[in-house]
Amino acid sequence: MIATNINQFISGFRNILVLFVAVLLALNNEMTIGMIFAFTAYSVEFSRRSTIVINLIYKIQLLKIQSSQLSEIIHATDESSLASYFELNENYSLSARGIYHQYDKLAPLVLVDINIDISENETVLLTGDSGSGKSTFIKILLGITEPVAGSLFIGGVNIKKTGKHAIRKITSSVLQGDSLFPGTIYENITFNDNLDNIEQVHEIADAIGIHDVITRLPLGYFTQVG
Structure with a gap:
C-alpha cells in the first residue's frame, strides 16, 4: 500500500513537471501545442511501460528470495533417526554442556559456555535481561536452534546419537510469538x-x-x- 501511494505520488509529480516544462517551451515558441500533446502522450506511455518493467524486476527479486527460502527447506540436512534408545530407556533428564551461540558470524556471542542439568519432573526458572539469550537457549534445548558449539544430552546420551526427534518426543513448548491456528x-x-x-x-x-x-x-x- 505504501509503495503504491509513493508510486502514484511520483507519477503525478512527474506529469506536472513534464507539463510545466512543455508550457515553458511553448511560451518561448520552442514547442507548438501539437508537440506538447504528443510529448505528453509519449511521456505518459513511457512512464507506464517503465513502471511495468520496474514492477516486474521487483517481482523477480522477490521470487529469488522466496526461492532461496524454499531451497533451504528442500536441501536441509536430514536429521538422524535412531529411535531404538528411547523405546527402551525411560531416563528423560536433559543436560546441556558447553553451549555457545551467536546470531551470525560477525555478531558477538550471546551464549557463552552454558551448562545445565534438568532432571525429569524438575521445575527450572530461567531469568535474565532482555536480549540476553533466554529464548535462544530454550530453542536450543528444544532442538529448534543449532548452537555453534556444545552438546545436548537426554538420559546421558548425546542427541547426535539419538536424533533431535528424541527431544521432540518428550517436550512441548509455547514460545514467544506463538499463536493459535484458525x-x-x-x-x-x-x-x-x-x-x-x-x-x-x-x-x-x-x-x-x-x-x-x-x-x-x-x-x-x-x-x-x-
Whole structure:
C-alpha cells in the first residue's frame, strides 16, 4: 500500500513537471501545442511501460528470495533417526554442556559456555535481561536452534546419537510469538490427530490445566479461536 501511494505520488509529480516544462517551451515558441500533446502522450506511455518493467524486476527479486527460502527447506540436512534408545530407556533428564551461540558470524556471542542439568519432573526458572539469550537457549534445548558449539544430552546420551526427534518426543513448548491456528479449540488440540473420542481431548486439556477454563466458555471445546 505504501509503495503504491509513493508510486502514484511520483507519477503525478512527474506529469506536472513534464507539463510545466512543455508550457515553458511553448511560451518561448520552442514547442507548438501539437508537440506538447504528443510529448505528453509519449511521456505518459513511457512512464507506464517503465513502471511495468520496474514492477516486474521487483517481482523477480522477490521470487529469488522466496526461492532461496524454499531451497533451504528442500536441501536441509536430514536429521538422524535412531529411535531404538528411547523405546527402551525411560531416563528423560536433559543436560546441556558447553553451549555457545551467536546470531551470525560477525555478531558477538550471546551464549557463552552454558551448562545445565534438568532432571525429569524438575521445575527450572530461567531469568535474565532482555536480549540476553533466554529464548535462544530454550530453542536450543528444544532442538529448534543449532548452537555453534556444545552438546545436548537426554538420559546421558548425546542427541547426535539419538536424533533431535528424541527431544521432540518428550517436550512441548509455547514460545514467544506463538499463536493459535484458525479453527476451534478442539481442532487446535487434536491438530488432525486421530483421537478416539473427546474424552482424550479432555484428559489432555486437564493435564495442562485449561480444561475448566474451556468448559466455562459458551461453546466449550468448539469455541472458534485464532
